[in-house]
């Protein structure tokens with residue numbers, strides 16, 4: 001049953017989550033961008049802020065409204081809260097008698113992820129396929145994932161780089177949350193439609209002052225959804241990835257490799273990029289050592305190195321690996337796309353490489369690919 | 382689509398500690414095979430890992446130094462045998478281990494040779510250089526189960542006679558199997574073949590149409606060998622190769638070992654040429 005709360009009710013949800021001992025991570029304004037970070041109250045949500053995102057471009061902008069969720073995807077993803085950038089795997093002490101292996105304390109601060117977009121919910125489902133694999137489960141990920149309380153937030157204002165509608169991952173969350181919020185702001189009326197998706201979500205919602213949703217409320221939410229679908233900044237045709245995969249020697253691969261700096265930014269901001277390296281290092285105390293897992297990127301030479309050098313020695317081969325993994329081979333491996341259409345890699349790319357434009361160009365035969373390389377398929381919203 | 386169709390995948394792990402936590406072993410024998418190659422026999426200090434199959438590999442780990450994938454070279458009772466070539470920081474440290482030293486092991490990982498598929502047929506084994514390491518336990522198993530296979534031929538290519546691994550073991554294989562050895566560069570006392578392995582593939586007595594070929598060596602050598610065997614009439618899905626890629630986890634989590642749709646650590650390292658060839662060709666680097 002959909003309930004409706006006002007801004008005080010939304011703030012109460014944040015307060016109750018904190019009172020239950022959870023660290024609340026929510027979109028908030030930091031250093032000129034909106035990122036998921038710890039908040040202490042609902043007042044720290046990005047009230048009255050939106051942003052302008054485009055290839056290699058990000059600027060905050062004021063909205064003149066008190067909306068909390070008028071932006072699109074936060075510039076960083078939620079990945080770090082489930083698959084941290086650095087994870088201690090083991091600490092060891094070598095002695096004459098053997099090697100003592102000490103496992104890190106498995107307890108992590110209990111979190112609530114508040115305001116998760118539909119694309120980012122889909123990304124969590126994608127990461128689950130990697131780390132909750134029956135044959136090999138990452139115990140830390142499993143614990144963090146099971147514990148995290150998720151408050152999803154539908155998107156009424158998709159950005160220039162968004163294409164979740166193409167990837168069928170948004171803009172409205174439909175599963176995988178404890179609570180889902182749809183913000184409505186019309187004729188000066190500000191309210192939040194809230195659905196619960198779990199018992200713990202329903203229990204929490206029951207503690208908040210709310211009223212049942214009227215037909216007018218649900219109709220307004222449906223209209224906001226339809227409007228958002230119409231205003232996706234980018235599109236990606238489902239027929240493009242397989243067509244591009246067949247064009248492994250397309251001249252566009254050389255063209256994109258000319259532009260790509262192999263900086264790996266796209267892989268860091270991507271909510272589904274999961275690659276890592278395992279690093280062993282000795283401590284200052286003789287005999288003590290640590291083993292960490294740290295995020296890594298398929299754009300580095302070391303990533304594919306075997307004795308004799310990297311398997312993928314060129315930027316061309318690395319960009320191709322990244323793009324075709326995201327959009328093509330991910331389906332073979334996990335039965336779904338590795339791209340959820342959040343658009344972050346487009347915004348974070350210093351030279352504005354846009355995967356939707358690249359895959360569209362690669363899908364056309366090589367002889368038709370003579371267009372200007374920086375053309376994107378952006379439409380201005 | 383699943384990529385595990387014809388392989389059982391097993392992932393070694395300790396009691397709930399998670400698949401990235403090594404199990405401590407002690408070196409019980411260390412033999413220098415060559416200047417740069419050492420065979421270690423290692424025994425678990427406490428609990429043993431699941432028993433590996435030929436073609437599977439373990440991750441060998443030295444605290445503070447690193448961890449590398451190393452194939453099963455053999456089993457000595459319940460002890461694991463690994464042959465390691467010193468090519469860098471981690472393998473150098475592994476090759477320096479002495480009897481009594483400790484190391485960590487995770488495993489066994491990946492899809493092995495799946496010898497059961499070859500029952501009732503001829504078997505061709507093609508080893509280039511260090512490729513003899515993962516093929517060794519396969520040949521041992523062929524010999525102990527000899528009656529269940531047709532003609533079995535082993536072709537070994539190596540740089541030079543004095544850098545051939547396991548010379549005594551190869552001699553003993555020749556007592557019950559057709560074994561041909563060729564070298565790139567002969568020494569004055571070498572009376573055997575000189576040249577690349579592919580030249581010997583036409584001389585062996587297996588029936589190409591009814592054989593399973595097991596091939597391991599440098600990637601270019603595997604391509605030449607696979608193509609030569611297929612030219613003679615062996616279907617590409619009956620040519621099994623073992624691939625090498627950078628590996629940091631061996632459980633499909635680090636992403637490093639990918640080749641097209643495959644994770645070499647769990648879908649491989651042993652794969653039919655029919656699956657490997659299209660990807661390697663399309664992704665020529």
Ligand SMILES: Cc1cc2nc3c(=O)[nH]c(=O)nc-3n(C[C@H](O)[C@H](O)[C@H](O)COP(=O)(O)OP(=O)(O)OC[C@H]3O[C@@H](n4cnc5c(N)ncnc54)[C@H](O)[C@@H]3O)c2cc1C
Pocket residue numbers: 278279280281302305306307438445446447448449450451452453464465466467468469470471472473511514515624625626627628629650
């Ligand atoms: C399935 C498989 C089976 C193999 N079987 C054998 C075998 O039976 N015998 C054999 O000799 N070789 C085998 N190899 C090859 C062997 O794994 C490589 O030669 C070895 O990884 C080289 O490691 P190195 O550190 O000595 O070399 P380097 O070139 O120095 O390093 C190679 C890689 O080792 C890792 N590494 C190095 N330092 C660290 C560190 N501090 N922390 C974490 N990781 C680090 C990194 O991934 C690095 O890219 C096999 C490879 C595969 C994939």
Ligand code: SF4
Pocket residue numbers: 266269270271272273326338339340341342343344345346355
């Ligand atoms: S590939 Fe780009 S658009 Fe797709 S999920 Fe990753 S960051 Fe988002």
Ligand code: SF4
Pocket residue numbers: 259260261262263264265266267299345348349350351352353
């Ligand atoms: S596509 Fe852009 S963000 Fe990704 S590695 Fe290349 S330059 Fe960096």
Ligand code: FES
Pocket residue numbers: 627628629630631632633634635636637638639644645646647
């Ligand atoms: S070695 Fe990590 S995914 Fe295969």
